[in-house]
Structures are given as structure tokens and as C-alpha cells.
Amino acid sequence: MEKILLYSWTVIFGLAFFLALPSKTGPASTNLAKLGALVALGYIFVRYYRAWPMTPMFMGSVAVAPFLVIFGLITFSKGSLPGRNLGRGLVFFLAFFLGILATVWPKDFYLPFLKTASIFSQAHLAFNFLGKAAFLISGIWGLLALLTKNPKADSQIRLWLAVGFVFWTMSMLTGEVWSYLGWGLPVVWDEAVIVCFMATWFFYTALLHLFLTGRHPAIRQILAASGLIWIVVINILPDLGPTRWPPELSGLW
Amino acid sequence: MATVPGGILKLLKKIWTVSGHLDLAVAICLLLAVDAALAYPLIQKHLTTFIPLGEVGLITWVTTYGRYNLGHTFWFYGLMLGLILLGINTFVCTTNRVWAILGPKRRRKGWLYKLGPHIMHYAVLVMVSGYLGSYTLAQALPGRALIPDGPPLKLPGELGFLSVSVENPVVYQGQRLPFFDNWFLDPGFQLTFTGPDGRTVKKHVAYNKPARYRGYNFYLSDFYPKNSVSQGMAGYKTVKLSIRRDPAAIVYMVGILLFACGIIVYLADLYRKSRLTSAKEKPHEIS
Known part of the structure; x- marks a missing residue:
């Protein structure tokens, strides 16, 4: 079931992106992207349903796509700022790209562990993919600002x-509370990915200060755009598993 | 009373100004981001060097594991240095701005709303101090393994004795993940503490629900068997506990709450500003 949903939303976002390629983004691509977001939300629901009350593992990347599209449709749907169509196309491309990553390098075979049966673990994961989606949108706006x-x-x-x-x-804060309740430590060094969290927090702390104070306009736009690469390399690639090509079709039905 | 020479005062003022400069904060944050990103492959490859950090404490770790594995722990020293510099910078910068808001004869209408970001900045300082305190002051007793309904364990000092029993375990009943069928979600362990005066106290312990007794927290690390049907190897039952006393935990918990308060004040300020803006725009709409 999960695989059908995963492959479906990847294909739908791919189609939405190809329809958005001409300069005028028609309603077809937007409607397809809305459908893709619904299917991807269904995929997330199934993963959560299976794992509940534990937290599904390695969702931080695959769960970004629908929220990226929802945020993208909110920010690029209204107004007359130049580059909105391009922005929407980039959002659909990124969602498609995330689907390809999750299909070819899946990490969906890990079972959850008992300690993840905590509201703080659930909140830690949910805030994580919402944060990534919002950072990717800011990166796309950064790219548009440069272009x-x-x-x-x-x-x-x-x-x-x-x-x-x-x-x-x-x-990060809900993760720290979970870490304290589960292990008695604010930071558990059992997982290398903890430093990727820190790295991204420092990167965006610097960027946010540049923007809030209006300093160094050229540097801050370049940094905002490079946030796209930062999130993919630092926070999405570590969540990928071994190569599975061609995609596994057995057990689909 | 001795007075400070003007030259020294000027120098101190200059140091204060430079150390609180915003560009310095941005530069330190970017360096910390690069440092932490570089650490990922190093931790991935040498995970066993970093896991003991929580058990042995910061000072012991820095002088042993850290010192003798500098090839893959150097970034940690960079992180420490960066955090200290960022802490100084944040304190100076925030204090300057708070003084500008709260200083004598400077309070204006709505001054409380302007404190949101500064509360968040101070909260970060409180949190980082809490982490530092936690990694330096926390006392971790060696891991303990007990047998449910078995002989009690002697705890150090005035803690007395500890025994474990099982009451009302909660079993996974979803059949959504066949692997977990009949697994204990909460094994229902009851810890019974018997103090030196003979008084007994009962506490429940489960994953993410530590038991607290006389300033110590008792965390459930592991247990066997995991499954209510299989009895494991020859019916062997055990409960593994990690026992910690962390006087600084309250500090970073206060920091987390303070940060949440800062976000609420900041969002309230945004709401207030949007209402003020819309109120100003209304007469234009009517005309």
C-alpha cells in the first residue's frame, strides 16, 4: 500500500512539473500537484497508522514533499510578483525530486523502536518536516530574488x-525534551544526524539575523538560495538508504 | 575611591561594542554551521568515540576520548569555542537592546511586546548553560540490571534498596506491524524503594517515563523478554536501568519554557502590529 502511494505521488509531482515547464503554468499542473499532495499525505497517514503509537522511522525527507507543495501553492498562487510561475515549477520539481530519492534510495524498511512511543518524538518529527519544507520555500524565493x-x-x-x-x-526543543525523558540527556550522541540538526539551526540563525536586520542584501540572497543545496545535502541525503533500482514491484497488490 | 582611567574605559567600551556586533554573530553562526556539518561523517565513522560523552561527562570525555582522538574530535573543540563566543556575543548584543527598551526614561507604549526576540536570546543562553551544567555536573551511576521480583539491589548512599515488580503491563495490540504483535509497549515495572529508615516508596517506570526518587532519575534502558508470549532465553527476565542525578536539567527546561514564552510574545507583537496596520488602513477604504 505504501509503495503504491509513494510511486503514485512521485509520478503525479513529475507530471505536474512537466506541465509547468511552459512559461504559463496552467491550472492543470496546479490541480495535479494538489492531487499529488493529497496522495503523499495519504502515504504519510499510512506510515503513521502502521507505526502508531511509535513514530515511523526516517520520514524526515519523504514527508517533506506534500508540505512543500502546500506551502508553495500558498506563497506562489497570489499576487503579481515576477517569477511566481517559475517558483511553482521549482516547487513541483523539488517534490518530484524528493519522490525519486525516496523511490531509488528508500529507507522505509526500518521498524520503529519502542522509545519513539512519545508525544515529544512525534512532535519532533512533525516539526522537522514542516521546517524543512518552509526552508526549501525560502530557498526558492532566494533563487527567484537572484534571477x-x-x-x-x-x-x-x-x-x-x-x-x-x-x-x-x-x-529541536521537543527532541531535547524527548531525549531527557528517554535517556536523561539533552543530546544523545548515538546518532550522527544530531549534528546535521545543529548545523542547519546555526545556518538559518545566521541567515535570519541577516534578513531581520536588513544587512548585506547580496550576501543574504545568495545564502538564502544556497539553503536549497544545504537542506538537500545536510538534512535530506543522510536520511537515504541503499540503492533499490529498479523500484521494487513485488507485493504491490 | 579609585577611578578607572579614561583610556581603559574607552578600551572596555570598544571591546563591549565589538563583542556584541551583529556581523560577528552571523560569522560565528556560519562557522558553527560548517563545523557541525563537517562533524557528520566523522561521528558516523567513529560513533563509539562519541557515545560515552553522555555517560562519563564533558570534562572526562574531553581529557580522554576527545584528547586522544583529535583526528576526528577536533570539531567538538571548535563547537565549544564557537558556543562560548556566541554566548558572549548574544549576551552583549541582547543586553544592549534590552537596555534601549527598558532603560531609564526609555519605556514607551507596547515595550513588553518588543521583548519577545530578546527573551528568546536570553533563553538560548539559559539552555546552553543548562547543557554545559548537565554535561559537567550530572552524576551517572553505573548501569543496573535487576530481576523482576528478585532480590533487592543496594543503592549508594542514603538511597537504600531497590526492587522491581511487574503490574499491569501494556501489550501492543494493533496487528499493523506483525513484528510487534504481543510486544510490551509498557512492561509495567514498579520500582520499590526502601529507605534506610525502612519506609517504602513505589514508582512506575517505563520508556520516556523516568521514576524520580530523592533527586535521582531512574530511566528504563532495556528489558527482557520484549514479548509477552515468548519468554526469551530459558525464561530469563531482566530490567536494565540507568540512574542519573542532573541538577542542571531544571536549568535547560526553564530555558525551553522561556524560549516558548519568547515566541508567544513575538507572535503577539506581530498580531498587534497587523491590527494596528489594518486599523490605519480602514479610513482609506471608506473614503
Whole structure:
């Protein structure tokens, strides 16, 4: 069931992206992306349903796609800022790219462990993928700011940076409470990925301060755009598993 | 009373200004980001060097594991240094801004709303101090393994004796993950503490639900058997506990709460500003 949903939302986001390739993004691509987001939310629901009351493992990357599309449709649907269509196309491409990563390098075979049966573990994961989605949107706005030279893009970068930062910080704080209740430590060094969390928090703390104070406009736009690469390399690649190509079709039905 | 020479005062003022500069904060944060990102492959490859950090404490770890494995622990020293510099910078910068809001004759209407970001900054300082305190002051007793309904264990000092019994375990009943069928979600362990005066205290312990007794926290680390049907190897039953006393835990918990308060004040300020803006725009709409 999960695999059908995973492959479906990947294909749907791929189609939405290809339909968005012409400069005028028609309603078809947007509607397809909405459908893809619904299917991807269904995929997340199934993963949670199976794991409940424990937390599903390695969802931090695959669960980003639908929230990225929802945020993308919110921020790129209204107004007349140049580059909105391009922004929407980039959102669909990123969602498609995340689906390809989850299909070819899946890490969905890990069972959850008993200590993840905690509201703080659930909140830590949920805030994590919401934060990643918001940071990717701020990165797309950063890229658009560089390409279109529109100064108004700055306010959108700042908004999504702040949203992402709040989610990311909440993810870290709930993770710390979970760590304290489960292990008695604020930081557990059993998983290397803990430093990736810290690295991203420091990166966006620097960026947010640059934006909130209006300093160094050129540097901050370049940094905002490079956030796209940062999130993919530092926070998404570590969540990938071994190569599975061609995609596993057995047990689909 | 001796007075401070003007030159020294100027120098101190200059140091204060430079150490609280915002560009310095941005530079330190970016360096810390790179440092932490570099650490990922190093921890991944040498995980066993870093796991004891929580057990032996910061000072022991730095002088043993850290010192003799500098090839893959150097980044940790960079992280410590960066955090100290960022702490100083945050304190100076935030204090300057708070003084500008709360200083004599400077309070304006809505001053409380302006404190949101500064509360968050101070909260980060409180949290980092708490972590530092936790890694330096926490006392971890060696891991304990007990047998349910078995002989009591002598605890150090005034803690007395500890025994474990099982009451009302909760079993996974979903059949959504066949692997977990009949597994204990909560094995229902009751810890019975018998003090030196003979008084007994009962506490429940489970994953993520530590038992607290006389300043010590008792965490469930592991237990066997995991399954209510199989009795494990020859019916062998055991409960593994980790016992910690962490006087600094309250500090970082207060920091977390303070940060949450800061976010609430900041969001309230945003809401207030949006209402003020819409109130200003209304007459234009009517005309």
C-alpha cells in the first residue's frame, strides 16, 4: 500500500512539473500537484497508522514533499510578483525530486523502536518536516530574488525563513525534551544526524539575523538560495538508504 | 575611591561594542554551521568515540576520548569555542537592546511586546548553560540490571534498596506491524524503594517515563523478554536501568519554557502590529 502511494505521488509531482515547464503554468499542473499532495499525505497517514503509537522511522525527507507543495501553492498562487510561475515549477520539481530519492534510495524498511512511543518524538518529527519544507520555500524565493532582481522577494524569503526557523527550533526543543525523558540527556550522541540538526539551526540563525536586520542584501540572497543545496545535502541525503533500482514491484497488490 | 582611567574605559567600551556586533554573530553562526556539518561523517565513522560523552561527562570525555582522538574530535573543540563566543556575543548584543527598551526614561507604549526576540536570546543562553551544567555536573551511576521480583539491589548512599515488580503491563495490540504483535509497549515495572529508615516508596517506570526518587532519575534502558508470549532465553527476565542525578536539567527546561514564552510574545507583537496596520488602513477604504 505504501509503495503504491509513494510511486503514485512521485509520478503525479513529475507530471505536474512537466506541465509547468511552459512559461504559463496552467491550472492543470496546479490541480495535479494538489492531487499529488493529497496522495503523499495519504502515504504519510499510512506510515503513521502502521507505526502508531511509535513514530515511523526516517520520514524526515519523504514527508517533506506534500508540505512543500502546500506551502508553495500558498506563497506562489497570489499576487503579481515576477517569477511566481517559475517558483511553482521549482516547487513541483523539488517534490518530484524528493519522490525519486525516496523511490531509488528508500529507507522505509526500518521498524520503529519502542522509545519513539512519545508525544515529544512525534512532535519532533512533525516539526522537522514542516521546517524543512518552509526552508526549501525560502530557498526558492532566494533563487527567484537572484534571477528576477525583484526587491519584493526579500519579504517572502524573510517570512518563510521565520516560519521554518520556528518549526525547526520547535523540532529541536521537543527532541531535547524527548531525549531527557528517554535517556536523561539533552543530546544523545548515538546518532550522527544530531549534528546535521545543529548545523542547519546555526545556518538559518545566521541567515535570519541577516534578513531581520536588513544587512548585506547580496550576501543574504545568495545564502538564502544556497539553503536549497544545504537542506538537500545536510538534512535530506543522510536520511537515504541503499540503492533499490529498479523500484521494487513485488507485493504491490 | 579609585577611578578607572579614561583610556581603559574607552578600551572596555570598544571591546563591549565589538563583542556584541551583529556581523560577528552571523560569522560565528556560519562557522558553527560548517563545523557541525563537517562533524557528520566523522561521528558516523567513529560513533563509539562519541557515545560515552553522555555517560562519563564533558570534562572526562574531553581529557580522554576527545584528547586522544583529535583526528576526528577536533570539531567538538571548535563547537565549544564557537558556543562560548556566541554566548558572549548574544549576551552583549541582547543586553544592549534590552537596555534601549527598558532603560531609564526609555519605556514607551507596547515595550513588553518588543521583548519577545530578546527573551528568546536570553533563553538560548539559559539552555546552553543548562547543557554545559548537565554535561559537567550530572552524576551517572553505573548501569543496573535487576530481576523482576528478585532480590533487592543496594543503592549508594542514603538511597537504600531497590526492587522491581511487574503490574499491569501494556501489550501492543494493533496487528499493523506483525513484528510487534504481543510486544510490551509498557512492561509495567514498579520500582520499590526502601529507605534506610525502612519506609517504602513505589514508582512506575517505563520508556520516556523516568521514576524520580530523592533527586535521582531512574530511566528504563532495556528489558527482557520484549514479548509477552515468548519468554526469551530459558525464561530469563531482566530490567536494565540507568540512574542519573542532573541538577542542571531544571536549568535547560526553564530555558525551553522561556524560549516558548519568547515566541508567544513575538507572535503577539506581530498580531498587534497587523491590527494596528489594518486599523490605519480602514479610513482609506471608506473614503
